[in-house]
Amino acid sequence: MNRTLVLLIVFVLLGGGALIFYMNSGSGKSGVSTLGEDREFAVAEEEIHKIFIAQRTGERTTLTRNGDSWLYNGQYKAKPNAIENLLDAITRVRVRYKPADAAVENMIRSLATEGIKVEIYDRSDNLLKAYYVGGAPPDERGTYMILEGAEQPYVAEIPSWEGNLRFRYNLVGKHWRDETIFDFDMENIEKVSVEYPKQRNKSFRIEKEGERYAVNPFFETTTAIEKEVNQGTVEGYLVGFERFIAEGIESDNPGRDSISQLIPFSKITVEDNKGNVKSLSLFPIYPYDSGVDPKTGEVKEGTPIERYFADCSCGDFYLVQNRNTKKFLMSYDGFFK
Numbered sequence: 203m204n205r206t207l208v209l210l211i212v213f214v215l216l217g218g219g220a221l222i223f224y225m226n227s228g229s230g231k232s233g234v235s236t237l238g239e240d241r242e243f244a245v246a247e248e249e250i251h252k253i254f255i256a257q258r259t260g261e262r263t264t265l266t267r268n269g270d271s272w273l274y275n276g277q278y279k280a281k282p283n284a285i286e287n288l289l290d291a292i293t294r295v296r297v298r299y300k301p302a303d304a305a306v307e308n309m310i311r312s313l314a315t316e317g318i319k320v321e322i323y324d325r326s327d328n329l330l331k332a333y334y335v336g337g338a339p340p341d342e343r344g345t346y347m348i349l350e351g352a353e354q355p356y357v358a359e360i361p362s363w364e365g366n367l368r369f370r371y372n373l374v375g376k377h378w379r380d381e382t383i384f385d386f387d388m389e390n391i392e393k394v395s396v397e398y399p400k401q402r403n404k405s406f407r408i409e410k411e412g413e414r415y416a417v418n419p420f421f422e423t424t425t426a427i428e429k430e431v432n433q434g435t436v437e438g439y440l441v442g443f444e445r446f447i448a449e450g451i452e453s454d455n456p457g458r459d460s461i462s463q464l465i466p467f468s469k470i471t472v473e474d475n476k477g478n479v480k481s482l483s484l485f486p487i488y489p490y491d492s493g494v495d496p497k498t499g500e501v502k503e504g505t506p507i508e509r510y511f512a513d514c515s516c517g518d519f520y521l522v523q524n525r526n527t528k529k530f531l532m533s534y535d536g537f538f539k
Contacts, residue, residue, distance in 0.1 A: 240352040243295045245322050245331050252323040261374045279380040291370045298344045298359040309346050309355040312336050318371050338366040376451040384446040390474040391440050397469045406534035417537040429538040442529045448520035458519045481515040
């Protein structure tokens, strides 16, 4: 073997040994490669079936894939926008940079005291990834993250997006829940009734009869209108039930019981051809500077309504905006040519 070949073999061996040492030494603390698994946070979306998030406050969140949607804690439909933001973070997160050694101790202390633990599972309930999400560096460009079992934290990011990723994981309770109230397919709606307890002659019922719709008074004491129903007006009205989203969920509102005992401004009921029925009772909320008599509670005519509390037959109590709700509050005589 000539001298050149010997030197080449020695060079390859020494180079390979140096590479192995570097990959195993990491920062000199964890013994995990800085080019290896302790830098891999992202998980492919098609692999994700369940996400578990634990807050230091004791709050626990479990999100489970359910066909095309997700369930929050196995009971409620999760808010699509919140899930979209979370999955975007889980699937695209990457290391932005390795912090200086002087910053590591404070980062680990912060992650230990206020970090959010995230566990990601596949359909067979196998753990795919577990890590902690912390705060942000002073410039807010990136987020402190560390894989479970590792000792080297990193500043992570989503490509082409600046900000603190923590907020995508940090929702709690009702803020994970879908706030959609009505999501009926217009073609499947069989009946709609709108009752105005204090304006009985404006109350009505809509019923599907073959390919057309009939509109009748809600109360028998109301004189029926002997005119042709404007089918386009009815169809345009029913489209509103395909997507109606609340401003917020108020099921834990301390005044819920007393509000629900009041006479509602209106009660809306929808039924589809599969027998699904949902009712919503609306209770007006007036602005603080409105014409409401503080002694009698009487409301001056023309006082604007900004929002409603909405008591749903599904068991939830919502806050809804008048501007989004008024499309349902038509009068009986508004459906005729």
